[in-house]
Amino acid sequence: MELGVAKQEVMGLTGDEAVAYAVKQVDPDIVAAYPITPQTIIVERFSEYVADGLVNTEFVPVESEHSALSTCVGAAAAGARAFTATASQGLALMWEILYIAASMRLPIVMAVVNRALSAPINIHCDHSDTMGARDSGWIQLYCENSQEAYDTTIQAWRIAEHPDVQLPVMVTLDGFVLSHTLESVRVLPDDVVKRFVGQRRYIRVVGHEYKEVPLVLDPENPLTLGAFGMYTHYFEYKRQQAEAMEKAKRVIEEVGREYGGISGRTYGLIHPYRLEDAEVALIGLGSTMGTAKIVVDRLRQEGMKIGLIRIRSFRPFPREELLKSLSHVKAIGVLDRAMSFGAYGGPLFMEMRSLFYDEESRPLISDYIYGLGGRDMPIKLLEDVARDVKRNADRGRVAEPIRYVGLRE
Amino acid sequence: MPELVEIRLHGRGGQGAWTATNLLAMAALREGKYSQSFPFFGPERGGAPILAFARISDKPIDVHCMVYNPDIVAVLDPTLLGPKVVEGIKDETVMVVNTQDPPSKVREVLGTSRGKLWTVNATRLALEVIGRPITNTAMLGAILKATNVVSLDSLLAVTRERFGGEMGEKNASVIRKAYEEAVPE
Numbered sequence: 001m002e003l004g005v006a007k008q009e010v011m012g013l014t015g016d017e018a019v020a021y022a023v024k025q026v027d028p029d030i031v032a033a034y035p036i037t038p039q040t041i042i043v044e045r046f047s048e049y050v051a052d053g054l055v056n057t058e059f060v061p062v063e064s065e066h067s068a069l070s071t072c073v074g075a076a077a078a079g080a081r082a083f084t085a086t087a088s089q090g091l092a093l094m095w096e097i098l099y100i101a102a103s104m105r106l107p108i109v110m111a112v113v114n115r116a117l118s119a120p121i122n123i124h125c126d127h128s129d130t131m132g133a134r135d136s137g138w139i140q141l142y143c144e145n146s147q148e149a150y151d152t153t154i155q156a157w158r159i160a161e162h163p164d165v166q167l168p169v170m171v172t173l174d175g176f177v178l179s180h181t182l183e184s185v186r187v188l189p190d191d192v193v194k195r196f197v198g199q200r201r202y203i204r205v206v207g208h209e210y211k212e213v214p215l216v217l218d219p220e221n222p223l224t225l226g227a228f229g230m231y232t233h234y235f236e237y238k239r240q241q242a243e244a245m246e247k248a249k250r251v252i253e254e255v256g257r258e259y260g261g262i263s264g265r266t267y268g269l270i271h272p273y274r275l276e277d278a279e280v281a282l283i284g285l286g287s288t289m290g291t292a293k294i295v296v297d298r299l300r301q302e303g304m305k306i307g308l309i310r311i312r313s314f315r316p317f318p319r320e321e322l323l324k325s326l327s328h329v330k331a332i333g334v335l336d337r338a339m340s341f342g343a344y345g346g347p348l349f350m351e352m353r354s355l356f357y358d359e360e361s362r363p364l365i366s367d368y369i370y371g372l373g374g375r376d377m378p379i380k381l382l383e384d385v386a387r388d389v390k391r392n393a394d395r396g397r398v399a400e401p402i403r404y405v406g407l408r409e
Numbered sequence: 410m411p412e413l414v415e416i417r418l419h420g421r422g423g424q425g426a427w428t429a430t431n432l433l434a435m436a437a438l439r440e441g442k443y444s445q446s447f448p449f450f451g452p453e454r455g456g457a458p459i460l461a462f463a464r465i466s467d468k469p470i471d472v473h474c475m476v477y478n479p480d481i482v483a484v485l486d487p488t489l490l491g492p493k494v495v496e497g498i499k500d501e502t503v504m505v506v507n508t509q510d511p512p513s514k515v516r517e518v519l520g521t522s523r524g525k526l527w528t529v530n531a532t533r534l535a536l537e538v539i540g541r542p543i544t545n546t547a548m549l550g551a552i553l554k555a556t557n558v559v560s561l562d563s564l565l566a567v568t569r570e571r572f573g574g575e576m577g578e579k580n581a582s583v584i585r586k587a588y589e590e591a592v593p594e
Contacts, residue, residue, distance in 0.1 A: 012435045012444070145473070177473050181447035182434050184469075287473035294472050378474045 015178030016041035032071035079216035102137025107160030124374020275307030284335030420485035425545035550587030
C-alpha cells in the first residue's frame, strides 16, 4: 500500500490527548477503562468523543482495571477491536488478566501511562509498572514524545492483529512528562488512519466440523478459547507465544516503515542517534532519551565520540539490531527507570549484559538507575552519566557497575 | 531570545499558571513554531505555590526535563516574590513580576542584581477587567511586552479560542492593558 505522505494538521496535544485522538480515529468497537492518574485524560477525552457521537465505540465504564481488561478479553475474543488504558496500580490490578490476554492471543491495544508503584504512594513517572509486566507476553512499545504516542497508538493495531503476531500491545508513555505535556503533534486525516488500520483480520480455524471458520466466539460456529491445558498441551502454547513474539520484530519494522510512507515518520525497533563513530553510547527508554540527544549534541561539540540508542520495542527485545548497532562501541551506559529488587541491576541492564555474553568483543556496560517516582533527569545529570561512561571507556574497565543517579545519599 | 526559549511561571494553584503556558504554547504553534507546556506536577491544591513551564522553538523540541535556567520568568502572585523565583536565572533572563511596588523594592525582595526586570500591577488589572484576582492572562500581556516571544495577535487569538464569548473578550482586554502598562526597570 503506497499512499504518499498525507497532509497533516498540527495540533497542540498532551500525550494523553494524543493517544485519545488516535483511538478516536481508529474508532474501535469497545473501550473499557477505569480512570487513574496520569492516564485519566485519555479516558476523559475518549468519553467526550463517545458523548459527542464522534465514534461508534461502545464505551464500558467499568468498576476496576481488572474488569477493564476482562471486558477487552471478552470483546476481543468475540472478534471486536478493544482498547483500554491504565497506569501503575491499575496495571497491577490487571495482572492475572494480562497473561490471559496474551496467552489467548488477543490483539488488544492498551496505553500504559508509566507511573511509579506504591508504596509510598506516588503519581509520577517511572517504569516499574510496565517493567513488572515485561514477562506477561505483551508487546511493549515505549514512546519518546506526544507525537510518537499518537503514531504508535495507530500502528499498534496493525502489529497486534497481524496474522503472524496475534498478541496484545502496550503503548507506554511517561506519566506527566508526556501525559500532561502539551506538544506539537501532527495528526493524519481520519480517512488515512482508517485505511491504514483497515479491518481486523481473523485467523482461520481449519477443520471446524468439516469447514473453515474465523477464530472468534460465535454461537453459530462454537469454539472453545482459553480452555484447560494440561502438561500435554500447555508447554506448546507457550512455545508458540515465544514464536509470535519473535515474528513481531519483523512486523513492528514493516508497520513502522509503512507508517513512515503515509506520515513521513518512520519507526523501528530501536532508534539510534549519532552512533556511527561512537565510542560511548547511552541506551534507554522513553522521554529521557529526548533529553539525552541534547547531551549527545553538547558532548559531541566537546569532541566526545558519543551516541545513543533509544529502545522503542522492549518486548520483543531487539537483540540482533542492538548487537549490530553497538558492535563498535567501547562502553555503554544503561539508563534504567525501574529496579528489580535483589537482582544485579535494573531490567534493561540485565538484558544488555546478557546480550553480549556470546560476543567475542564485549563493550563495558554500566547501569544508571534514575528518575524513580518522577525525580527529574536534567541535562546536567545525564552529562555526568555520559562522562562516567567515557571514563569507563578510557580506563578499560567499569569502576562502579550499578549507580543511582540523582539520589540523595 | 535564544533558539530555544525556556519559560517558567510561578503562581498559586487556581491562578491558571498552566493555562497561561498552554496559551503561550498554542500561540507559538499558531505561528508555525514548536512548543511544549507543562506544569511542575505536584498534588493539586488551591493556593499552593506551583510552577508551569513552556518551551518555544523553531525546531522540534527533544528535551523532556524541567526548566532550570529560564530565559523568561514570570511571577503571577506578589506573595511568592523571593529568592526562590529567581533560582537558575541568567544575566539575560527577563523577569516579569506582578507587583505594586517599585523595581528597587522588588530587587531587594528577590535578592538578585541579575536579569532584566519588568513590573506590572496585574492583580489590579485583573480585578478591574475580569473582576477576580486571576492574573495569568494579564501576565502574558506583560511577558509579550517584555519579550515578543510570540506575537500579541497570536496570543489574543488563542485566548479568545480558549475562553470564548465574554470571558474571551475580557481576557483579551486584560492582555492588552497589561501589554500597555508593563514597564522595564
